[in-house]
Amino acid sequence: MSAPRKLVFFSDAIFLGGAEEYLKLLVPEMSREKYQPRVALTQRPDTQPLAEFFKRQKIEVDFVETHSKSPLQNFLAPLRYFRQQRPLIVHFNLNNSFGCFFPVLAAFFSGVPWKLATEHLAFELASGKRAGVRTKKLVKKILTFCLDYTIAVSQANKRLLVKDYRIDPFRIKLIRNCIDVEKYAFSQQGRIRVRREFGISDDQFLVGTVARFSFQKGHKFTIEAIPKIREAFPQTRFLFVGDGPEGESLHSRIQELQLEPYVIFAGVREDIGSILSAMDLFLLTSIFEGLPLSVLEAMAAGLPVIATHVSGTPEAVLHNRTGLLIPPSDSFAVSKTVIELLSNPERRRGMGEQGRALVRKHFSKSFMVKQVEDIYDNLIAENQKTAVVPSPSSKPPKASILVLSWNKKELLKECLDALELAVEYDGGGHEIILVDNGSTDGTQDYVRIHYPNVRIIELDRNYRFCRANNIGVKCSKNEIVVLLNNDVIVERGFLRPLLKGFEHPDIFAVTSQIFNYDHSKIREETGKTFGTLVFGCVHVGHTQPNGIDEQREYVPVFYAGGGSSAYSREKFLALGGFDEIYNPGYVEDTDISYRAWKAGYRVLFCPNSKVIHKHRSTNASQLGNPKIDYLISRNLFIFFWQNVNSAKLFIRHLVQLPLRVLLDISRGHFAILKAFMGALVKIPLILWNRLRSSCPNRLSDEEALAVIDSWFFYRHKYLVNGQRAGSARKILMISKRLPKLGFDGSWVLVNLIKGLSVHHEITLLSFTETDDEKPYVDYLARFCRKVKTITLYPYRQELKSSFLFSKLLAFVHAFLLMRKEVHNELKNGDYDLVHCEYLHTLNFIPNLSRFPSLLTHHEVLSLAHQRSFQKAAHFIQKASLFLKWKITQSYEKRVCRKVKSIVTLSPVDQEYLKSQLKVNEPKTLPSGVDLDFFNPIPGLEEIPNSLVFVGYFKHPPNVEAVQYFFRQIWPDLISLIPEIKITLIGRYPPSEILAYSQKDSVTFADYVPDLRPYLQQSAVFVAPIISGAGLRGKILEAMAMEKAIVATRRCIEGFPFRHDQEVMIADQVQDFIHYVVKLLRDPAKRKELGQKARAKVELEFGAECFTAGYEKLYQELFQ
CATH class of the missing domain: 3.40.50.2000 (Glycogen Phosphorylase B;)
Known part of the structure; x- marks a missing residue:
């Protein structure tokens, strides 16, 4: 095992508060086998108890001055410290958003590999009304630049960091504040002891708060509400635990209102668990917050909570369930809600029980510690990455399964139930992440309560499909990310075949087979996607899978649907993720899949991975089908203009597109024109994207489309x-x-x-x-x-x-x-x-x-x-x-x-x-003839003075040969041998050839079922070819039949035949006539030529030799 990594927790504290409780909770829980934690503090009397606490835990504490009057000293001191300690990770704990400004700069310039900060009070600038807001925002941007990640303690905190400070959501990790639940569990003995200490009888109500006396906590609004509460419940007592700069003014106001007998100031206490157990109602009237630990502690003790609806507080105090939320800075609302709850003990008891259950499920310190350690582990793993290619593993990779959701929480039950079952069926080890796109219907709380194993990425608003998924992929930790919509229900065994598809390193995505939720509807989506250019426009869709696809297991597709597919996380991020030019959605998955194909990666369809989709059950209700159709058409134009580089395809697109638009307009369809104009306005962004694209194109557009569309x-x-x-x-x-x-x-x-x-x-x-x-x-x-x-x-x-x-x-x-x-x-x-x-x-x-x-x-x-x-x-x-x-x-x-x-x-x-x-x-490869078939037929005699010509008359050289023969050769042959005859065999003779027909001397045979008898009975085979090129195969058949042949040199071009050995060669008219007459009058010569011709063909032109030549060529091509 490697040595523990040095980890420094750097605090900006000059007094103690909730942020310091966060450190006390987190640091001692760090694994000493993996980490060597140290704490850096500013040495002040108020921070001494914190230092003593860590020393008791055997954690090294270093004092670094960062709050002196000299900015240079505030920078140099931590700079020297970081250079001396050389930590791998520095974790800043920011109670004040700017208290660690100089230490963060020092960590950046000293080369600390990883720097992150927990932001407790980003809402300090929420109103924008406090002095120096603009300056502080600028300082915050500098801090953010120097940090690698910021940990937000609440979703509201994160929302502000993104919206007001423009921090990239990827660089913000949401880890809510948590507590040691058992430390604050209700204690009957503690209740009795504390109430006896303060003189509170059993029939008196005790309403209390635990918070530092500061402007932020809004204690004065609680004090102003006390008289009204006492009018309704005179026996009520009020307990304030803590101290701080506002303490004196609070005491003064109590005296002015003559409330001293009814209000107890307990100061700073260590026995907070017992203090909370003594209370009947917990009250926190903060003006702004992060995620207040005191509220979580009160809920752990089973107390109903009344808190102001600010910052991250509503993420713990669920209105009308674990407590009541009231407007900030409103004394009347404080008195009204306190009276309301004191009047209803059953309601108080129910809220307390639900609050205790919520804290135990979602705000236990073990949950927070694990999330922080996961971040550290990921940073260490990132730091240890090398260029070594991992050895192939027989085990499928682990997946991060992202479910994208925006409201519609009623869809999540089926989706997450099926997903958890599928993960369990596959053996576990996969993480399920809900990427919530700023839902306002309570989706986050619903999932937290019912699906505690689901990790939630809570976005501050609806970032739409592209950006939300991109954030989710960046925040995931496994090498494969599975993207699902909240209206997708997976089958139990969908995961294993999906992940098995990533056995090869060039796989970008594997998509599942999709079935309809309603089986009675036409199956519009199958997962087996295609893309083509139809009349100037890109057309994409789904085709029906078949049995062959299941046999092959994985087949190429045009794109992997973004709501039912698995992606290689590394390749997804390298390609830049989904392009937000397609917002609000549609075609972005087509875009990244096509870019992956061109980059040399593969996108596959796996028919054995099956999911069910409630088609358009989310977007259709929000956008409407006409809007969706418009977005698809518009985005397909954008897709083509942004991704296609082929000049041929672009010219085809530009030529055909106007015709397509005119055709649609002539039919009264204007949607394509609207889509075209919608895409046209994005031309500047398209051109910019093309210019800055750094993705290598290993395949041309034609090659990419070919491998997608054709299994060959x-x-x-x-x-x-x-x-x-x-x-x-x-x-x-x-x-x-x-x-x-x-x-x-x-x-x-x-x-x-x-x-x-x-x-x-x-x-x-x-x-x-x-x-x-x-x-x-x-x-x-x-x-x-x-x-x-x-x-x-x-x-x-x-x-x-x-x-x-x-x-x-x-x-x-x-x-x-x-x-x-x-x-x-x-x-x-x-x-x-x-x-x-x-x-x-x-x-x-x-x-x-x-x-x-x-x-x-x-x-x-x-x-x-x-x-x-x-x-x-x-x-x-x-x-x-x-x-x-x-x-x-x-x-x-x-x-x-x-x-x-x-x-x-x-x-x-x-x-x-x-x-x-x-x-x-x-x-x-010279042609070959079937020597077994073309063999002299015993008993079939030659017809004296007979000639034969064989040729396919749709081939022009054969027509020219016959015309040449009858115009220049035939007349002299008739005069020399009046009884001579010729048979012309060939299909489709033209009329000008048929005109040479003469009864008894010139006959035509359009079609013969067997050529051999005609060759056998003819005395001489003539081939007066004078034009064309190529090889004349008919001459081989004649030679195989041992026929004497008179042919032009053009006819035997390419054959190794010799004159007067296997054939008589005649290029001149008189020579042709001479050799024909000679052979007709000399049977012995005819026989000699025929036998030599047969021998030559047997030696070099058998069908077996021809086939062997192709077999050899096939092998070369296969290699």
């Missing part, structure tokens, strides 16, 4: 980089058209899905052109966990005869549906990687460049357009193609940045992406 982003950023324990991964695959075997090139994707499905779970999102493609969906479902399709043209027959505009609308609708599906999957799905097939699918995804994601770029469009431009002959055509090339290049460059990796199917595409589009390290 959140999981990969925060949950161990999205890693799983096993090797199986969940893949979201997006394709612009449905993968199908047999045609349009998408068979490559079918093979890839089949291969990847062995080790991974695949969800496929794809467009279908019509509803007729369901069989292909069913086939893919055998390999995918889920297949979701969106039909481009669901009403195909109707659209055939409709305008282009209708088709465009259908396409746009499908486009938006796909974006929504992708968003929903990323938002809710548990995916490890997003795999996009075809460039245009990047339009449906957010920016995934920092997360596992890839694009298979089948054809680099800007490369294809560049080649078309270079080949164009006419100036107009060339200019048009140049523009198309550059626009496409800009688009392609932009969207390719949305994924982390890009896969091309040829080295040419790879090089173009790297050099022209500046794509970082694109990969090349």
